[in-house]
Amino acid sequence: MPLRIPEKRRIWIHVALLFILLMLAWAALGIGPTKISWGEIGQVLLDRMTFSSEKIAVDPIIWQLRLPRIVMAILVGAGLAVAGALMQGLFRNPLADPGLIGVSSGSAMGAVVGIIILPSMGLTGGWLTFAATPICAMAGGVGITFLIYQLSRVGGRIHVASMLLTGIAVNAIGGALIGLAVTKIATAEQLQSLTFWSLGSLNGILWPVVGITAIILVPGLIASMWLGRPLNAFLFGELEAYHLGVDVPFIKRLVIVISALMVGITVAFTGGIGFIGLVAPHIIRLSFGPDHRLLLPACAMSGAILLLIADTAARTIAAPAELQIGILTAIIGGPFFLMLLLKNRKELSI
Amino acid sequence: MSQFHLKGFLTSLTMVAGLATVSAQAESQSRIVTVGGAATEIVFALGAGDQVVAVDLSSTYPAEVHELPSVGYIRNISPEGVLSMRPDLVVTTESLGPPAAKKMLKQMSVPIIWCPEPNTVEALETGLREVGAKLGESARAETIINEVKASIAETQATSENWAKRPTVVFFLAPPSASGAGRAGGKGTRSSELIHLAGGKNAVDDFENFQPMSIESLIQVNPDVIFVGVSDSHGASPQSVEAMKKLPGLAGVTAVRTGAVYGVPMDDLSFGPRLGEAVNRWHAHLAESAK
Amino acid sequence: MLCADKVSFSYGRRTVVDNVSLAVEPGKVIAILGPNGAGKTSLFRLLSGGEEPEEGTVTLDGKPLKSFAAEALARRRSVLPQTSQLGFNFTVREVVEMGRLPHARVDKSVDEEAVVEQAMAQADIGNFAERHFLSLSGGERQRVHLARCLAQVWPGDSTPAESRYLLLDEPTNNLDISHQHTCLREARLLATKGVGVACILHDFNLALAYADTCVVLFDGMVRASGTVATALTAEVISDVFGVEATMIEHEGQRVLVTLARPD
Secondary structure, three states, X not given: OOOOOOHHHHHHHHHHHHHHHHHHXXXXXXXXXXXXXXXXXXXXXXXXXXXXXXXXXXXXXXXXXXXXXXXHHHHHHHHHHHHHHHHHHHHOOOOOOOOOOXXXXXXXXXXXXXXXXXXXXXXXXXXXXXXXXXXXXXXXXXXXXXXXXXXXXXXXXXXXXXXXXXXXXXXXXXXXXXXXXXXXXXXXXXXOOHHHHHHOOOOOOOHHHHHHHHHHHHHHHHHHHOOHHHHHHHOOOHHHHHXXXXXXXXXXXXXXXXXXXXXXXXHHHHOOOOOHHHHHHHHHHHHHOOOHHHHHHHHHHHHHHHHHHHHHHHHHOOOOOOOOHHXXXXXXXXXXXXXXXXXXXXXXXX | OHHHHXXXXXXXXXXXXXXXXXXXXXXXXXXXXXXXXXXXXXXXHOOOHHHEEXXXXXXXXXXXXXXXXXXXXXXXXXXXXXXXXXXXXXXXXXXXXXXXXXXXXXXXXXXXXXEOOOOOHHHHHHHHHHHHHHHOOHHHHHHHHHHHHHHHHHHHHHHHOOOOOOEEEEEEEOOEOOEOEEEEOEOOHHHHHXXXXXXXXXXXXXXXXXXXXXXXXXXXXXXXXXXXXXXXXXXOHHHHHHHHOOOOHHHOHHHHOOOEEEEEHHHHHOOOOHXXXXXXXXXXXXXXXX | OEEEEEEEEEEOOEEEEEEEEEEEOOOOEXXXXXXXXXXXXXXXXXXXXXXXXXXXXXXXXXXXXXXXXXXXXXXXXXXXXXXXXXXXXXXXXHHHHHHHHHHOOOOOOOOHXXXXXXXXXXXXXXXXXXXXXXXXXXXXXXXXHHHHHHHHOOOOOOOOOOOOEEEEEOOOOOOOHHHHHXXXXXXXXXXXXXXEEEEEOOOHHHHHHHOOEEEEEEXXXXXXXXXXXXXXXXXXXXXXXXXXXXXXXXXXXXXXXXXXXXX
């Protein structure tokens, strides 16, 4: 049973989560295949903050390898978890994970199309080299989400089986197209590997990529926080939400666009990291109930915490080699999904 | 709730504590990390094998490398994993991935030699020269280059006199009763090697390594079939034998004449033992060229 | 006044509401009766703004309903649906608080918590305010939704000049007989405070006891309308529902009794 937290005390949940996140980020900075003392880490950060021209030997490892990755893990974790919570509100079902219902596949398809098609049409160079992949990925995500929503809505209600089956179909098509592209059409260099698109990786994230991701994710996350009240009303059904004064068509589009943009940008740069959007909201709901005004900000932080832990493990468990992060998130997320599926069995009758 | 996160935090900390110390060993001589089979073999051939402190999974020769820590698969390298070995020099090839990690390594201050993608004799020459210059073993590098070239020239001279160039299919994994094999198409290292050995790649309607069904194999009807054999990746000698007995393949020239050979997977690394590999393949082809 | 003027609506070729007019007046309770499939719920959708009529207009204080923003409309009318699809485990209090959603940030002087508290007391759910919605029985859930609707049209805050409307679609569904009366007493009480109440009912006697006026629908059309005394007669009931009915009087209250018809 969730705890009932009075509205005034909710702020403390956020403070506690933020504290855990910051502590973990600090810990993650000190964890890695290379042994670096806390003194050296402090020195690197001090040098960077004072724009000192003298830099100690481990500066690149902290500043160019670990820190961008940690910031990216926080951003991507928060983005995926909030996107998951938004979609679960929209679909009125806790199973609506961006990876499971096909949004990630849609984005990956968009990204692959962007990588292959645009250059073949002569559209390369300049800002396009940097922007084409994320833009195509986001477009793919938004398109697929609208499609899934239309296909799984039967008579004003969300048909859960249709939603999951549409996801299976989109994932299958996406997997096939990406497989075809990776093995037959483009060079491996351009397209990354098949495992990148299916399992994801934060390996080798550079500051400019973190910057571009933040440009989309930070406004998306902030806008999401404003959607708590209307999404609460949405859980009663679209008509009920309208009766409660929610501008349903507008909110619906806003939720689809924001969540799909956030998933799209993360897929473009970090591939298909699964289950964060399922696990983070579920933990928060189990602990504090389904109120989106609490759920959305708490999800942002718990998602960041989860992905930060997963990525720190990914880069250290098999050190000096690297583990695919999707393997870790799936090991935690898969059983979660099964558990939710069992709880939702009644609704799944086709 | 907070308990959950605390637990996660502690687990991740303990997981990590034991692993962070892998690289703690003091040495005075320079430390080299090699990534890629060709890169590793070049460094060892130039006599710097005792300075190598870590390799990747695709490095399988010489046997000493199995004792060294692995920095993972060449297509999924962690930059910090490489740097954590505190290398004074990294020798690798352009095949290193993922692209983001490659880009990042190129920005780091550690000296790295990027050998060209090892798939031609010229690429091997360039790699040998660059690494030789860096290690102060240029003379030795030239010697190896000349040996390799001489050896290849010799085989090529013989195959010039063959009545015909045998057609060859190379399988990364042989077709079996349960599925298609993966054959080397145009532009692959196996294709280049077949060419150097005096044969002709029978598969030239696709690029890279692609699945090839038994039926297409019957259609192509090669004179010789090679299967890459290795303990870690690639086929086992048993699977090569099993392939010969597949129904339908009895009529294929290579099977009928017994020209199905397992060849070491290492032959494809395009390292300093390239001459050896070309000779081995050439010897097999010679049987069918008469 | 919430008015429907000669409205029609159809699903595909089937006309479900056919040239219906009715008015929900502030301070009055209007009952809507009719057999299954007569178009009661569809008429409600037109009144609540959930659907737009194909012909005719629905107006609120003379202004077309569609000229209102969803939130402005929600501050003035609340709808209790027949069924709800809430699948997330809110507490009862959180569900009732949802009724205050359109009022948030409008008038800070209103004590939101007090309104929620009173609405829960009136729907007789105060004793399980902290329980989880999904653990409740059908009747209890119905009362929770009623409390949510009461909270939404609660008189006395921000805009006293503007009339408010409560639309109840079969509010007595799943309720025991005592709570059926509680529910309609609350509706009645709200009416005395100036709220206009429209209520779909199946029980003629509840309509006779609590409603001022009524509309009897049959096949999408109005078969009878007016005060309950004039419109809800044994003849109309027999005619519309095809059952034999007779009116008796008990302690000054009129009661409609339906009789089994021997085959």
